Amino acid sequence: MTIAKAVNSGLRRAMEDDPKVLVMGEDVGKLGGVFRVTDGLQKDFGEDRVIDTPLAESGIVGTAIGLALRGFRPVAEIQFDGFIYPAYDQIVSQLAKMGYRSAGSVRLPVVIRVPYGGGIGAVEHHSESPEAYFAHTAGLRVVTCSTPADAYWMIQDAIASDDPVMFFEPKRRYWDKGDVDVDGGSDRAPLHQARVVRPGSQVTVAAYGPMVKTALQAAEAAAQEGKDVEVIDLRSLSPLDVDAVEESVRRTGRLVTVHEAPVFLGLGAELAARVTERCFYSLEAPVLRVGGFHIPYPPSRVEEEYLPDLDRVLDAVDRSLAF
Missing domain, CATH: 3.40.50.970 (Thiamin diphosphate (ThDP)-binding fold, Pyr/PP domains)
Incomplete structure (x- = not known):
């Protein structure tokens, strides 16, 4: 549905x-x-x-x-x-x-x-x-x-x-389709628990809401270039499941946060700070953030220039791996 x-x-x-x-x-x-x-x-x-x-x-x-x-x-x-x-x-x-x-x-x-x-x-x-x-x-x-x-x-x-x-x-x-186990609930996760939606070993990309699909598309494109990207769907923004992200970053050594809201003072900033505090000695690169610009949402004719897309996520992945 x-x-x-x-x-x-x-x-x-x-x-x-x-x-x-x-x-x-x-x-x-x-x-x-x-x-x-x-x-x-x-x-x-x-x-x-x-x-x-x-x-x-x-x-x-x-x-x-x-x-x-x-x-x-x-x-x-x-x-x-x-x-x-x-x-x-x-x-x-x-x-x-x-x-x-x-x-x-x-x-x-x-x-x-x-x-x-x-x-x-x-x-x-x-x-x-x-x-x-x-x-x-x-x-x-x-x-x-x-x-x-x-x-x-x-x-x-x-x-x-x-x-x-x-x-x-x-x-x-709203019109994206997927399977739902309405009877068994095999696809049900606790309300405030993040979920790894694509395993990977080189870079962790943490996203939520509309950007999860974009992050998965970027991960697939990166795979064609030999880059192994793990994607986490945060699902809960408060409370924030930092433990799940920390576990991933300790394996990959890198983190890119992605959200549609402006980067300035966004959820990615909080996640970047928490992960830097907890995983300082595991990080191989600084945490990078991808998001909207610090401007009012633009007219619809130019919104594609504002919205984070596959290329902007891929660019952040590449920059993270370059360190």
Whole structure:
């Protein structure tokens, strides 16, 4: 199934298993969402559980917080990544802080789904990558899927969490297809565990979300030149599974981090610092970072110049191996 269908199926299964699970957001009901990720849910579960909200992101998240306080497990959709900022105060000041403020006696099991990233030819505020803002905020769990299998299982694990979870969905990969073991769960991994998606011995490339596919393509191209690249899908951005990356880097001696968000103060910087601290004597080269430029997301006609691609990842691999 596609990633979009996998998220839909994961939401459906969570709603079937727990009547306290609600889906809410702009156009999630009758329309099924702008990407049709929630298609058919309102028809099957009713307007009381799949709720079309006003166009007010702060109100959507604030209402979700109130519902969670009353025992529900709301899944709130932010229609596009760049629309999340009106809800930023609710997320970082209320949602993230309630557990700490109440010494753990009040939990807010809220999931906020955020389609993010570029590559779809969209207009301003529709192609951003704001994940670092939320990974920086203590009290929030931040995860992102890159395959249909992860989309299906991770959305269910996020809903089952008693902590608030920011669930970032790579929108340009919504139509990528893959196998999903919906019954046995043989493809299921713990929510906050990174995964080696391509073994290698010379360079570790750590990526997440939309960039995992790009990293795998770069690894395949590198293999044709005799270079053996290991690719890690981080999956969880907060908490960050540094142990998995450390284990890989101690074998390869090199690390390249890849993400679509700007390199400046991105997740790659945190990972680079952690790995340098832990693996200083194992590193054969400095940790290199590949990502977007430190500019507002550009118009769609030139977004391909902005987005990290196979060539930019390959260039970083080559530079790492040159040391």
